[in-house]
Structures are given as C-alpha cells and as structure tokens.
Amino acid sequence: MKMILINALRPDRFVATAKDLVGMTFSEEATHQGELDLEVIVDHESNARSPLLLVSAPGYDASFMVDQLAKNKNKKYTSVAIGSPEAFEEAESAIKLAARSGSWVLLKNVHLAPSWLVELEKTVYKLTLHAAFRLFLTMEVNPKVPTTLLRASYVLVFEPPGGIKAAMTRSYTQAITKDRSDAKPV
Helix, strand or coil: CHHHHHHHHCHHHHHHHHHHHHHHHCCHHHHCCCCCCHHHHHHHHCCCCCCEEEEECCCCCCHHHHHHHHHHHCCCEEEEECCCHHHHHHHHHHHHHHHHHCCEEEEECHHHCHHHHHHHHHHHHHCCCCCCCEEEEEEECCCCCCHHHHHHCEEEEECCCCCHHHHHHHHHHHHHHHHHHHCCCC
16 A cells, blocks of 8 residues: 555655565565675686676766776786777787786777677687686667677676765765875875
8 A cells, every 4th residue: 555655646756665565575685686796707707708798877887897806806907998990909909918818808888889899709709718818898788789799798787876865975986086096196
C-alpha cells in the first residue's frame, strides 16, 4: 500500500521505496550493489587477449580508475586519447610495444572512432601477447561500437552516483585529487 501511495503522490521517491521493500523482504544484501574492485578483475578475472571496456554515462570519465590502479601497482602504462588520425598510429604502436613488454595501454574515448575499432580488434588478435599485457578502453555508450568487440571484452559499466549530494561530493573529491596531482613544490 505504501508503494502505491508513494507512486501516486511522490513518484520521485518510488525507486527508493521499492529498494526499501526489497531490502525488508529479502535482505540488505539483495539491494547492495557492492564496490567494484578493478584490481581483482585485472589480476584474476581478465586475460591479455580480452580488453577491459570501461563504459560510462556521458560526462563521466572512468579512466581515473586505471590511473589509480597503475599507480598503486607501480605499473607502466601508456594512455592515448582517440580522436585524430595521429592518435590511431600512436595507439597501434603503443599496443604493439606493450604486447611484447607486458605493460598496459589505456585508450580513451574509443566511441569517437567506431570504424577504427574493427581494425584494432584485428591488430590485437594477430599479436603474440605477453601474459601481463592489458588493454583498457574507455567509452561512452554508443550503438556504433562493434558488437564483436563488446563480446570479446570484459565490459564494466560506470554511472555517476545520482542526486545532488553525490554529485557535489564527487565534484569536491575530484577537485581535491586534481589539485593535489597538479601541485608543484614551492
């Protein structure tokens, strides 16, 4: 009855009320989404042949997670922003070098070049890959991305937390992190 009343009077609160009902009926664990541990996925669940595709909502960039993980693991990686023909050549050479040495490659905004992604798949498929090699791709949701790439990848979907409080907290945290990383000794 409460859900019907909430749906009629406050439809903006319906999802939260439904979540409360599921939590009371089953358990709190049923609605707990958990924290994504990228390190566990990279170390234990993924392999060199399958790229890790970090898909995010427009305006949200998940590449910072790869930056943090590489820093924590003291792992060498190359980051390339896709969007120009020069970037394609740079990305291909970085992938070939990393495949031999076992380092990582992060290609940002691959949704901007869906036709090139077909060539990327072919390039990676032909290479002999070091076991420690990992290819990370960041993109926004885009229907033009080849489905063969989606099937071959570990797809991780990220959405920024909803609500004003979460948005303010995220902005504040990113501003502090950015300021600290850009700080130079005086």
